Amino acid sequence: MSDKLVSDDSLYEELFDVEKETAATGGHIVGDLSDQLSGLRDTAAVMKGSLREILNFPEIHQAFNCKREHYTVFSYELCNRALRENLLFSSEVYKESPGVQRMGHVILKMVGKEHLAYRSMVQPMFIRPRAIDWWKKNWIEGSVKALLDRMEGRSATADLNQDLCARLPVHIVTQGMGLSGDSALAFRENLMKSTVQSRSLPIEEVMKSAAEVERMLREVISARREQPADDVITGLVQGVLNLPDEEARGLTDDEIFAYARLIMLAGGGTTWRQLGITLYQLLRKPELWEACRNDRSLIERAIDEGARWMPTDPIFPRLVTKDVELAGVKIPAGSRIDMCLGSANRDPSIWDRPDEYDIYRERKSHLGFGMGPHRCLGMEVAKQEMLVAINGLMDRFPNIQLDMSAPPAELVGGLEQRGMSSVPVTLY
Numbered sequence: 557m558s559d560k561l562v563s564d565d566s567l568y569e570e571l572f573d574v575e576k577e578t579a580a581t582g583g584h585i586v587g588d589l590s591d592q593l594s595g596l597r598d599t600a601a602v603m604k605g606s607l608r609e610i611l612n613f614p615e616i617h618q619a620f621n622c623k624r625e626h627y628t629v630f631s632y633e634l635c636n637r638a639l640r641e642n643l644l645f646s647s648e649v650y651k652e653s654p655g656v657q658r659m660g661h662v663i664l665k666m667v668g669k670e671h672l673a674y675r676s677m678v679q680p681m682f683i684r685p686r687a688i689d690w691w692k693k694n695w696i697e698g699s700v701k702a703l704l705d706r707m708e709g710r711s712a713t714a715d716l717n718q719d720l721c722a723r724l725p726v727h728i729v730t731q732g733m734g735l736s737g738d739s740a741l742a743f744r745e746n747l748m749k750s751t752v753q754s755r756s757l758p759i760e761e762v763m764k765s766a767a768e769v770e771r772m773l774r775e776v777i778s779a780r781r782e783q784p785a786d787d788v789i790t791g792l793v794q795g796v797l798n799l800p801d802e803e804a805r806g807l808t809d810d811e812i813f814a815y816a817r818l819i820m821l822a823g824g825g826t827t828w829r830q831l832g833i834t835l836y837q838l839l840r841k842p843e844l845w846e847a848c849r850n851d852r853s854l855i856e857r858a859i860d861e862g863a864r865w866m867p868t869d870p871i872f873p874r875l876v877t878k879d880v881e882l883a884g885v886k887i888p889a890g891s892r893i894d895m896c897l898g899s900a901n902r903d904p905s906i907w908d909r910p911d912e913y914d915i916y917r918e919r920k921s922h923l924g925f926g927m928g929p930h931r932c933l934g935m936e937v938a939k940q941e942m943l944v945a946i947n948g949l950m951d952r953f954p955n956i957q958l959d960m961s962a963p964p965a966e967l968v969g970g971l972e973q974r975g976m977s978s979v980p981v982t983l984y
C-alpha cells in the first residue's frame with residue numbers, strides 16, 4: 557500500500573477543494589441551485605441562451621473559444637435524446653474547449669464509428685464484472701482499509717470529504733492505470749495545473765506541469781511495451797484499434813498517452829465529490845444510515861439515488877449538427893446546447909417527489925453518469941469505490957455521526973461541478 561495514501565501531505569487539501577477548483581475557472585457559486593434549475597425546466601423544456609446566461613451568472617473564462625448561438629435543454633426526455641443521438645448533438649463541441657483541446661485526440665470529443673472503435677478498446681476493462689473482480693480486489697479494498705486504519709488511529713473526529721472521499725479515487729485510478737500509488741498526488745497536481753487550472757497560472761508553470769505529466773505516463777507506456785503488467789496501460793498497449801477503412805492496428809504512444817491522461821483526469825475528481833454528496837446525505841438522516849447498515853443491499857440504491865438527486869457534474873455541452881426543433885424551439889445547425897442533467901434528473905414526469913433523496917424509490921435510469929455512447933466509462937469503478945467505502949465505514953465505525961460542533965458543511969462549486977465543502981463526523 558502506498559505511503560502517500562495515508563500521509564498527512566497538505567497537498568490533499570490544496571488539490572481537493574471544490575471552491576478553489578471552481579474559482580480557478582471563474583465559475584464559483586455557493587449553494588444549491590437545484591430549485592432554480594427545476595423552476596426553469598417547469599417553465600420550458602428548452603430555452604435560448606447558455607445556462608449561465610439564463611441564470612445571470614458570468615460565463616466561465618474562455619470555457620469555449622468559439623461564439624455560437626446557445627440553447628439550454630432542461631427536460632429528461634430531451635436531455636436523454638441529446639445524449640443518445642450523438643451525431644445530431646455532437647460531442648465534437650469539446651474541440652472548442654481550450655481545456656479539452658489540450659488533452660489531444662480523446663474519446664470525449666469523438667463521434668460515431670471513430671468513438672466506438674476507440675471506446676471499445678477500453679470498455680472491457682471497465683464493465684461491472686471487472687470493476688468487482690479486478691478494480692475492487694486489486695486496488696479498492698486495500699486502499700479503503702488503509703484509509704479507515706488511518707482515521708481510526710488519529711482522532712475521534714474526521715472530515716470524510718478529505719480523509720476518505722478525496723484520497724480514494726485518485727489513488728485507485730493512478731494505480732489502476734499502472735503508475736505507483738506514491739506518484740498519485742504529484743501526478744494529480746501536475747495534471748490539474750496543466751488542464752483545469754491552466755487559465756489561472758503562468759504559462760511556464762503550465763508547460764512544466766504538462767511535461768511532467770507526459771514524462772510520468774510515457775515512462776509507464778515504455779515499460780509496459782517491454783514487459784506487460786496487470787493494468788489499464790498494458791490493456792491499451794495490447795489493444796487492437798479497428799477504425800473503419802483502416803487496417804487494424806495497435807495504438808501509438810501518443811494515443812495511449814492521451815487516453816490515459818483523460819481517464820486519470822475524469823476518474824480522480826468526480827467520485828470524490830459524488831461520494832461526499834452521498835455520505836453527507838445519508839449521515840444527515842441517521843435513519844437512512846441505519847437502514848443501510850442493517851440492509852447493505854440498500855447502499856447501492858443510496859449511491860444511485862445520490863447520482864440522480866445531485867449529480868456532481870450537472871451540465872454537459874453538445875454541438876447541433878443539423879437544424880432541429882426541440883419542444884417547439886427551432887435550433888439552427890451550428891448552435892451549442894447545454895444539457896442540464898441536474899434538472900432532467902428531477903423531472904416530475906419521470907420521478908414522483910423528484911426533489912426528495914429517497915433510497916427506496918423505484919429505480920429508473922437517470923442521467924447522472926450521462927447516457928448513450930459517451931455514458932461514463934468509469935461508472936462501475938466509481939460505484940465500487942463508493943460501495944466499498946460506505947460499507948467499510950459502517951463496519952469500522954458503528955457509531956459514526958455528523959459532527960454538529962464542526963462548521964456546517966455546504967454544497968459548493970456551482971453549475972459545472974459541485975460537491976461538499978466538508979463532511980465532518982465524530983467516529984465513536
Ligand code: HEM
Nearest residue numbers: 663664822823826827830872924925926930932933934938
Ligand atoms: C461518480 C463519479 C463519476 C461521475 C458522476 C461521472 C460522470 C460522467 C459523465 C456524465 C460523463 C459523460 C460526458 C459526456 O457525455 O459528455 C462521463 C464520461 C466519462 N467518464 Fe465519468 N464520471 C464519474 C467517474 C469516472 C471514473 C471513476 C472514471 C475513470 C476511471 C471516469 C471516466 C470517464 C471517461 C473516460 C468519460 C468519457 C467517455 C466517452 O467520451 O466515451 N468517470 N463521466
